[in-house]
Amino acid sequence: MKAAVVVFPGINRERDMARTLKLVSGHEPAMVWHAETALPAGTDLVVIPGGFSYGDYLRCGAIAARAPIMDAVRAHAAKGGLTLGVCNGFQILCEAGLLPGVLMRNAQLRFICRDVYLKVERSDTPFTRGYNAGQVIRVPVAHGEGNYIADGETIARLEGEGRVLFRYSSPDGMIDPNWNHNGAINAIAGILSDKSNVLGMMPHPENHVETVIGLTDGRGLFAGMVEHLAKAA
């Protein structure tokens, strides 16, 4: 797997992401500065990690979506290349038009860092072949603006096309407002692009990959991508 991690000023989980990519795939990802205009040749996975790009002083991700590197990211996605945006990365993908909808402030108006439960809706995508459909995984969130919303038509299309990949749920997989910490519509935690090659998600699978630190439920996502790319090659 040849991964590229895009780094905007203010991004701060790039080291976590790079470490996890290395751990699971065995290969160091390339770190690509926002001012670059091209991705390294042969890149088969682009990751936009979490953080506060440009301080997120404007709408989250709005400035990063217009950075020089983003044209290359759009081109990569357009030709079907795998693209993963986590947390601020999800916000940036939405702002860049690669995914529909927007992330608003958490319903409780507070930043929240805790482990949450996610129901994996499908296992037949490049990102989730390491899981079973319906499986519940436990991964952390750390965000103040993760409350996903889009217009009714878009939500209906996302649901109809099976593009809601992760939902906040109870530990036994029930969709329940008490387990939806940020108030996202339909408990949406992660969505796919129409060609299923772009995933945006608020939780941080990259922080739950090592037994010695705690849980490893995030590992399946990275292992799944490695397997997908190996099969595709």
Add this chain to the structure above:
Amino acid sequence: MFNNTPAITPELVAEHGLKADEYKRLTDLIGRDPTLTELGIFSAMWNEHCSYKSSKVHLRTLPTKGPHVIQGPGENAGVIDIGDGLACVFKMESHNHPSYIEPYQGAATGVGGILRDVFTMGARPIACLNALSFGAPGHPKTRHLVGGVVAGIGGYGNSFGVPTVGGSVRFHARYDGNILVNAMAVGIAEKDKIFYAAASGVGMPVVYLGSKTGRDGIHGASMASAEFDDDSDEKRPTVQVGDPFAEKLLLEACLEIMHKGCVIAIQDMGAAGLTSSATEMGAKGDLGVTLDLDKVPCREENMSAYEMMLSESQERMLMVLKPDKEQEAEAIFRKWGLDFAVIGETNTSKRFVVRHKGEVMADLPIKELGDSAPEYKRPFVSPAKLPVIDAADVKAQAGIADALEWLIATPDLCSKRWVWEQYDHIIGGNTVQRPGGDAAVVRVEEGPKGLALTTDVTPRYCEADPFEGGKQAVAECWRNLTAVGATPLAITDNLNFGNPERPEIMGQFVGCVRGIGEACKVLNFPVVSGNVSLYNETNGRAILPTPSIGGVGLIEDFKKSATLAFKREGETILLVGETTGWLGQSMYLRELCSREEGAPPPVDLIEERENGDFVRALILDGTATSAHDLSDGGLLVALAEMAMAGGVGARLDEAPDDTPSHAFWFGEDQARYVITVPAGKAKAVLDRAREASVLVSNIGTTGGDTLAISGERAIEIAALRDKSEGWLPAYMAGEI
């Protein structure tokens, strides 16, 4: 030669916080009246916050050396050796006054300031902690202050990208007019690549880096050196505004130019901004410094020399760079979008000269600016010893079960989840033990080493007996590190007190410092950095004496660290240490009897060390399956915390005959721990304890979903958890 308008009047001197004798000291030193800019510089350097003039003579008595100490107090932060060529850089600092006036920005810039102190020395911050003291929950400002401070700490640390892994939160009416926001940062550096403030070399460029200078924070350090009164809200403009994004860029840029070998000396612009950073670099390097303020990047127009010298705008650094690396350094800073300007140079004059628009605005002896600051041996009176309260004289206010359910839902003992969930405590992927335990544990790089981190103090003990309270603060910190299996290495102290000009406040300060020193000596736990915050007082009413202790411990293999959660049913619960049932100054006495009375529990430091070493050994050899230190609320509160964390209850024997049961369960005797061991190993542990002359007793067995004390109503763990988790969210929602 000097621009002497406006004339320096006694009123102007007083407004700058300088007393008449201090002003005379100033004029004697320079042999003339100062310019306004010079007066500002002196006021910045000689205020309490920067000069430590009331505290210095006592701080010198603290033990600051040890085999693993690389740098003690006097630099931006303390540095200790943690082996494998690595050093841990850490410090705690207060941002009390600004946080009361503007809680979000006050707390945010407190975090920003302490992070800069750490990365200025070449370390990448790996964790933040804090120690927060708020007024009574019923005070009209408290809810607003809690919300603002927590959001500010989170807002800065989360964006900067450092995990906030631990801390403490307390409430007491004595903080109604002066809250305390103490922030601690911890970083890791290569041991042989630590950067210091001392400039070296003549004719070296003095470089300004980071954000632009504005008018924010002017006189911030002076504000922190005065009491509040009813008009304190008017001081809002002296609070700085934080920009964590700029700080993150500054971090990456600084570490990059340090890595490339561009830096000779570096100093962050914290309190008293450009003034203190420039004079410190010169004075420590035995050099003069000349600054040309026309070159300073400003974000507001027409800033005067006075304003530039006193601005406390955030996210700024001053460096002396190697001349041949200047271009390389500039390119790195430009890449990160930060300002870079050569604003002066070093020389042999040993004078601090400030030029602006062709005029000399200040020309002062650089060493004396700091070294000749006034130093006071302020008169002090030690408080009278309070009587020891006999537990037999304290009438039980409720049954044991009711008392526990009450205590666990009090503001000081309840869960602080509402607070720490607003802090990103997992970024970095190295947080082994999250908030909520005795100490946080953070993996060092790829391991197996881990650092244990905690902040502690029990202000009501310090008020009742400053010496014992000072000892206890250090001992509890040491105990918390021990309870996760770490070897305590060193502390940073953040000493928060009232007005030192009052002998009784000075008495508290002197007593606490003596107690801290005593404990540090016996526990081999030196002080490597710290901060003093005085004048935490409003309309003559001082805070409780609050010497916050931030401790760092090392665990060779983080996988061996212990947590407080009961792990499984059927394990033997052991109480380590002696229980006399000490109720004086206990939470039980305060919360259930409404009495803040009596002498606090004495701390036997030898016993602390012996009991702690015993517990640590059991953790590291894998015998102890959980461990928890005993502090506020005593034995039963500790057991409840272990049960709630593990979701496993316990069956407990009744209190021994010679101790009233409420005193046994809720007394706050020191040097104690609870551990669990597999039932089959209990006898061997008790034998080991006897050989080591450590008091250990078997008090029960884990299991079930209640805390069941023989002869008492069983206490449901789930109900306890609801009570513990319930208070703070309900309070913040305005429901209580």
